[in-house]
Amino acid sequence: MQRDINLRIATYNVEWFTNLFDAQGEPLFDGRPTRHEQTTAAGQARAVARVMASVDADLMLVVEAPDDGVGRHTRVSLELFAEYFGLRTRACLHGAASVTQQEIALLYDPDRVAVRLDPEPGSHPVPRVHGLSAADHVFDKPPLEAIIESAGSTFHLIGVHIKSKVSHGQTARNMHRQALRSRRKQLVQSLWLRERVEDLLRQGKSLILLGDLNDGPGLDEYEEVLGQSALEVISGQLGPGRYLLHDPHARLQVGPTLAQPASARFWSVADQHYFGAMVDYIMVSGDLCANRPAWRIWHPFDDPACYRNAELREALLTASDHFPVSLDLVLHAPAEAGAAQGRP
Numbered sequence: 001m002q003r004d005i006n007l008r009i010a011t012y013n014v015e016w017f018t019n020l021f022d023a024q025g026e027p028l029f030d031g032r033p034t035r036h037e038q039t040t041a042a043g044q045a046r047a048v049a050r051v052m053a054s055v056d057a058d059l060m061l062v063v064e065a066p067d068d069g070v071g072r073h074t075r076v077s078l079e080l081f082a083e084y085f086g087l088r089t090r091a092c093l094h095g096a097a098s099v100t101q102q103e104i105a106l107l108y109d110p111d112r113v114a115v116r117l118d119p120e121p122g123s124h125p126v127p128r129v130h131g132l133s134a135a136d137h138v139f140d141k142p143p144l145e146a147i148i149e150s151a152g153s154t155f156h157l158i159g160v161h162i163k164s165k166v167s168h169g170q171t172a173r174n175m176h177r178q179a180l181r182s183r184r185k186q187l188v189q190s191l192w193l194r195e196r197v198e199d200l201l202r203q204g205k206s207l208i209l210l211g212d213l214n215d216g217p218g219l220d221e222y223e224e225v226l227g228q229s230a231l232e233v234i235s236g237q238l239g240p241g242r243y244l245l246h247d248p249h250a251r252l253q254v255g256p257t258l259a260q261p262a263s264a265r266f267w268s269v270a271d272q273h274y275f276g277a278m279v280d281y282i283m284v285s286g287d288l289c290a291n292r293p294a295w296r297i298w299h300p301f302d303d304p305a306c307y308r309n310a311e312l313r314e315a316l317l318t319a320s321d322h323f324p325v326s327l328d329l330v331l332h333a334p335a336e337a338g339a340a341q342g343r344p
Contacts, residue, residue, distance in 0.1 A: 005151050005331040007112070010055050011159070011210040011280055013063035013264070013322035018101050020045050020081075025072035027081050037267075039318055047318035049085035054312050055298060055324050058112040059148065060089050061159040063212045063280075063322075065103040068094060074103045082107060093117065096142040104144040104159045104211065118145035118156065139189060143196075152333035155206035155288065158196065162189045162213055162230060186215065190230035197234065201243040201285055209234065209245055210282040212322070235283055245283035248295055249325075263297050264322040282327045294328040 016035040020028050028041040036044055052060065068074040078092040089107035093115050097103065108115050144159035163186040193209070200207050215230040232238045235245045249261045262276030284293060300306050300316040300323065307313055316323055 003333065005153055005333050007059065007150060007329050007331060008055070008057045008326055009059045009061075009208065009210070009282060009329060010057035010324050010326040011061040011063065011212070011282055012052070012055070012324040013161075013212045013280060013320060014048055015064060015320040015322065016102075017048070017062065017064050018067040018103075020048070021066045021072070021077050023071060025066065025077040025080075027077070027084055036318075036320060043318055045081070047315040048320070049081070049087065050312065050315035051298070051319050051324060052087055052089065052107075053085070054309075054315075055326055057089060057324075057326060058150075059106060059108045059115070059157075060324075061144075061157075061210050062105045062107055063102070063159075063161045065094070065105040067101040068097040068103050069101075074105050078105055078107055091115070093144070093146060095144040095146075098141045100140050102141060102161065104141060104161055106144065106146060106157075106159065112150060114149040116147050118147055139192075143193065145196075150331060150333070153331040155208060155331075156200055158193070158207070158209045160193060160209065160211035160213065162186055162193070162211075162215070186230050187228070187233065190215075190233040193234050194236065197236070197245060198243045205285075206288050207245070207285040208282060208288065208327075210325075210327075212280050214279050231281070243285075245285060246289040247281045247283040249278055249297070250281055250283065261297055262299060262302065263325050266321055280322055280325045282325055284327070284329070288329060288331075291330040291332075293330070296326045296328075298324040298326065 019034050020041050022028055027045060029045055030042055031040045033039070034041055034044050039047070062078065065074050066072070066077040074094040074097075075092040078094075079090060081087075082090040082092075087107070088109045091108055091110045093106040093108070094103060095105075095117055106115060140163070141161040144157075146157045146159070148155050148157050163182055190213075197207065197209060213230055213234065228238055231250055235247070235250050236243055237251070249263075260276070261278050263280035264277050265274050266277060267274055280297075282295065297303060298306055298316060300313040306316060
């Protein structure tokens with residue numbers, strides 16, 4: 001006999017979260033400005049906590065988590081933040097440190113899930129792509145691999161933040177060269193992830209890959225140059241149909257309006273307005289998809305419940321240029337497994 005376990009899993013890119021902590025990794029709650037629009041440290045911190053509490057996930061991947069370095073520890077900083085605001089996700093798992101001050105970490109509720117690092121991350125080399133240096137074939141933000149257990153049910157999780165395509169060149173020629181190089185590096189990282197996905201699915205493991213891919217179907221013209229997007233590579237959409245990962249937001253929407261979902265809102269200096277982009281995903285293996293999981297983008301304008309809640313709407317805009325994406329997932333576990341219950 002089996003019974004259901006309901007879990008909520010989320011990914012949330014908090015724009016320069018590290019700037020909300022001092023040199024010792026202690027949370028800041030003062031009036032100093034942050035890098036997110038015109039927000040203060042105190043204002044952004046309260047907004048981030050409000051959003052996290054509203055999403056109420058059992059497990060949340062934090063992208064751009066606070067820096068891990070000399071005198072600072074990502075895990076300690078996030079657990080202090082959770083304690084200060086009384087968040088249910090009060091425990092943190094952090095893997096390999098990033099060189100970019102933007103870490104990948106998991107905040108989770110230890111009463112609902114058990115989380116441990118996978119002992120195998122980085123065990124096979126990143127595939128080579130012609131024209132890129134050795135430095136281009138490594139992750140500046142190493143993926144976080146973990147094994148998640150809840151009441152006897154287990155799945156594998158990969159948290160990612162792959163190379164951004166944003167170009168910072170001063171001339172049109174330099175911008176084009178840098179954008180193409182970034183695209184190719186992004187493709188290398190995507191190929192590595194795809195190999196890892198296929199390896200795990202061949203072993204029969206349940207898998208969730210989530211985070212900020214800095215990519216979406218049809219997002220820019222450089223996708224056509226290389227013939228494939230990072231999203232298509234990682235999900236397996238371009239392959240023979242085996243070992244697919246599923247996310248309803250991962251395919252180009254077609255129809256009269258060509259309407260696209262969006263998980264982020266960025267400011268265009270050239271055009272002086274915001275534009276939306278779908279870059280944050282939660283992709284699941286076929287066995288997990290069989291129980292009809294429910295995805296949600298916590299967009300302050302596109303999600304009616306978020307829009308109607310004025311406090312949450314403002315918190316979403318104040319906290320980050322990304323919005324959380326959540327997944328309500330039903331797992332089956334043996335009746336004799338632990339005492340975890342459905343979501344309250």
